[in-house]
Amino acid sequence: MSDQIKVHVVKYKSRPNLVLRYVDPVTGKQVAKSAKTSRRRDAERAAAKWEAELREGRYQRQSRMTWAEFRERYEEEKMATLSGKTLAAWEAAANHLERVVSPKLLATVDSNVLSQFQAKLLAGGMKQTTLASHLRSLRAAFSWAERRSLITKAPRVDMPKLTKGDRTMRGRPITAEEYERMLTKVANVRKGDAELWKRLLRGLWLSGLRLSEALQLSWDADAAITVRLGGRYPMLRIFGEAQKSKRDALLPIAPEFGEFLLAVPEAERSGLVFGIEGLVRGKPIDTQRASRIVAKIGEEALVVVDPNVVRLRVHKKTGAVTKVPKCATAHDLRRAFGTRWSKRVMPVMLQRLMRHASIETTMRYYVEHNADDISADLWNWQGNVSGSIPPETPTAATSAAASEERKSLQSNEL
Helix, strand or coil, X not given: CHHXXXXXXXXXXXXXXXXXXXXXXXXXXXXXEECCCCCHHHHHHHHXXXXXXXXXXXXXXXXXXXXXXXXXXXXXXXXHHCCHHHHHHHHHHHHHHHHHCCCCEHHXXXXXXXXXXXXXXXXXXXXXXXXXXXXXXXXHHHHHHHHCCCCCCCCCXXXXXXXXXXXXXXXXXXXXXXXXXXXXHHHHHCCCCHHHHHHHHHHHXXXXXXXXXXXXXXXXXXXXXXXXXXXXXXXXEECXXXXXXXXXXXXXXXXXXXXXXXXXXXXXXXXXXCCCECCCCCCECCHHHHHHHHHHHHHHCCCEEEEEEEEEEECCCCCCEEEEEEECCHHHHHHHHHHHHHCCCCHHHHHHHHCCCCHHHHHHHCCCCCHHHHHHHHHHHHHHHHCCCCCCCCCHHHHHHHHHHHHHHHHHHC
16 A cells, blocks of 8 residues: 555645645555755655655654653563563663663664763773673663564664773682682671581582572472482582573582582481571572672672772761772682683583583683693693603703703604
8 A cells, every 4th residue: 555655745834844745545644744945846856755765665753652661661571571680780771871861762862872871981980891781781672672663773782892901800710818718707797607608608619600599509309409419420400590591401510519519418408508598488598688798708808809990888887988999709709610620621611511601701701821821731741742741840951851852752763
């Protein structure tokens, strides 16, 4: 029926510019818009162009949906099916957009608006990694709006690129000494149940589990994450509801964590593995609360993981404000696990052990050997080739000896 559309140029006495008008063949209603010119020739050209677009289906009327209406619908229809963490990320991104841009209509949020939005947040001191997280949430929302025909086309979202000196990792792998230091400070933060929290820190250090996973880990077979000790090797059974990938899986675990679990007497193998309960008996503590407690332990131990990131702490009694650098969190224990095992296994195996969806995540975050590690591997390789055992600390003399030995082997072969 679109081939029946005919756009006419008309003149209204009350308007200085000419008007383009046609009758919608489906609804029978008149549709009009300004030609934005008083010259008939220009208006007729605009009418011909609009008519062609209408007949070919290329013209899309701009949505009049308000931003508030879109947000309400998106949260009711889409966010209701996703995790609470995803909802929280979207709410944070939407709140920032409303604070900085104050959009009235959904269609007014285009690529130019988003570019200005990025610039203002960066100028306000937001880290690029945080900004990227907000933009991913907004991009997903606009893509959903396009699929629902709420907007003609989702705006392009240009993700920020790391500048020189920036790091994707928001913390760093802590050392064994720093981990031990955290253990000594647990009682300062948790006087009543210090042993439970020490055990949790040990478990995170040995397993590489995410904090939410460790808190849910259970001996009970019907739990979301359960220990399996009956097979040849200790493993974890995890259902999709309890892990980031949302997929059921049977997971291998590091041998030292397997020994940690096997050391628990059989009579005590019931309920939560780490036994840290929340307000409901038998249910784990809220992950965010547990995260704050572990972070507090990191602060008490003075394990600084990023001195460039500072937050302000206000003393409850005196009101004094102090600057606190970013200290170790539960995720830094996971990073430490990944770094240790990156020196023992190939990246593909590490990806499986860490349960990363992408190998790029594994390579970017955890395979970061320093120069000493690489040098040690190179000297070990040289020893294997020459048939000698390399010294722990290579010297010029040992280097010369190794060179002479290689020459001797080559002459014998000739």
